[in-house]
Amino acid sequence: MAIATLASRTAGFLRIVVLAAALGLGTRLLDSYNVANTLPNAVYELVFGGAMASIVVPLLTRAALTEPDGGVVYAQRLLSLMVYGLGAVTLVAMAGAPWLVDLYAPGFTAEQRNLAILLSRYFLPQILFYGVSATAGAVLNIRGRFAAPMWAPLCNSVVVIGVGLIYLAVGGSTGIAGLTPGQTTLLAIGTSAGVVAQMALVVWALARSGFPLRLRLDPRGIAIRRIGRLGGWVLLSVVAAQVLLTAATRAASLSGPGAITAYQNAYAVFQVPFAVIALSVMTAMLPRLSRSAARRDHEHVIGDLSLAVRVAVAVMAPIAVAMVVLGQQIATLLFGHGHSAPATVSLLGLVVAVFGFALVPFTGYMILQRGFYALQDTRTPALITAGVSAIGVAGCVAAGWLLPSADIVVGVAVAYAAAYTAGLVATAVVLRRRLGRIDGHRLVRTHFHVLVAAAAGAACAALAVRALTPLVTPGWTGSLLTLTVAAVAGFAGYVAAGRLLGLAELRQVVTTAMSGIRPT
Incomplete structure (x- = not known):
């Protein structure tokens, strides 16, 4: 799980870097794309995402322990509720796409606004895909299967990275005016395809676990009122x-x-x-x-x-x-x-x-x-x-x-x-x-010592930057060299000052992360 989480987060960050290179950091095109791609995540979190870990997972756990069928029917009804409910939310969001874009980006030009609305109508179905993926992942976790939900975001990022690289390879425009229908379709469908891939992996793993995938027309019986009370x-x-x-x-x-x-x-x-x-x-x-x-x-x-x-x-x-x-x-x-x-x-x-x-x-x-x-x-x-x-x-x-x-x-x-x-x-x-x-006394003392040590580290790093600036050329290579040398100098200054101040927490980092040793 730790490896999958780190891999998924690394790929997610690489995705941001590739899209910035493909669409052009600083272009109106990338701003429109980012706002459109923010909307499904924001709506999903508002409607359902925040309740998943704190409400849905405990309810699934209770059903698995108390229901004669191990909570299978309960999980099917919950999954059905997600499909019906988030499907309706998706349709409403797509109809309200212009309003959502105006809410998030009142400073957009008319050209940016039109593109953001167009892209958001391709992206907003992700609300449903995220909901199905999250619910199926929760059912998998209750059944003792953890791998697929942890690796699924990696699939999403890999697909979108591929889309960005293809866009670069075909010479995609960085201006809205130069955007062709084919380039628009690549960005629109390719981005949502990443979320579909994420959902498909989790649903496939759920089916492989022996869980009977079935949508129930009547999802009642899952304590909707209780979910509402707990989720307030x-x-x-x-x-x-x-x-x-x-x-x-x-x-x-x-x-x-x-x-x-x-x-x-x-x-x-x-x-x-x-x-x-x-x-x-x-x-x-x-x-x-x-x-x-x-x-x-x-x-x-x-x-x-x-x-x-x-x-x-x-x-x-x-x-x-x-x-x-x-x-x-x-x-x-x-x-x-x-x-x-x-x-x-x-x-x-x-x-x-x-x-x-x-x-x-x-x-x-x-x-x-x-x-x-x-x-x-x-x-x-x-x-x-x-x-x-x-x-x-x-x-x-x-x-x-x-x-x-x-x-x-x-x-x-x-x-x-x-x-x-x-x-x-x-x-x-x-x-x-x-x-x-x-x-409080120990917290204040530690924060003060950390502040002093950080100031020492900052001074060392700043001196390194100042010394290297006349010697390196601007750009990627110079930044890499400056970052490496200054980071080493700053960290050395921080550790040295911390040792002089008796900052014991630096020695506890590894043991605390691994085993959570209590303070003496």
Whole structure:
């Protein structure tokens, strides 16, 4: 599962890079494509995606344990409900495609808007495909089959990477006016074909497991009202996240050609270290945290949360420094290919640098929220998430009003950093009231030591960049050399300063990720 997750995320990031090279980073074409491709994901998450892990999986598990047939009929009815319900949602979304595009991208030109509407009507059926894939994957997990759902996103990315490479090979246009019907069809059908491939693999694996695939005309009997009650607070969290995403995309659309893509790609870069590293820490910590909470052993809950935050922050800080200091080199190395516009690559580098300031507070915020989930409290984190979203939306609106158009997308990244910092503080305060304490003195001391060590690392990396800039040529090769040398220098400075400050969490990283050792 770990290998499949890493492979899928790597392929997903490579997909972003290939599409940027094929369609041209900074072009109105790529902005239209990205907005159209955002819509099915946003609608799916709003309608169903957020409820999958927290509601549907427990209900499937209960049915498998209590029903005489092992929950087969229940699962068939649930899958049928997904097909009927999401099918209807898909039709409504396709009819409302112009409204959805206007909601997300009010700054589009008429040409961009028309293309985004056309592409979105090809892409919106993905809502149904995602729903079937997720539900079939949940049934597989309940039956002890984990491989196919983990590898399925890789199939999606491989198909879309192939589409991007074919588009490059045939000399596809980077301008909307030069887009031929064949090129449009390749992008439209090829992108949705990736989601179909993802769904097909999971459904095939479900059939191979011996589960009888059958749509039931009457999907009643799956406790729809119970699903609705359980999903209320989860829905609030999902709505809040989608509102922030919408506000950020709207603000970026006002920042000129390429700004939406710069925001989305910078956010993707920001998410990679969290997904690969911080999630590993949380995965190692959560099972024992839940057991301690079930026993009402709050001392161990506090200790586990404190250790997880301290270790994660110690690991994420040098990555945040790399994003801040080396944002331009990261952007050039990843996206300075094909038809990418140098000005947009430079803008992307600046947005990556600003997102670096959000990485550490976002990590701490996400880990501390797991404390509420372990206590079986979904209401409190939902309300805090709504507050975080409100701060982020206000920041995006302020950026659109106060900043020059070219800087609005940078202001969006600042809004994210402010929102997650406020979310971290609020979560810590509320959790402290709930548990009585959260090991605050040790957390503050670790954060201070990490800040000092990160500053030392940043200084070393910045000096390396300054020394190398006159010696290397601009472009991919120079960026690779600068990034490599500066990253090594910055990491060495961070580790050296950490050792002088007695930053013990650096030594605990491997053991915590692997076995979750309790703090002494």
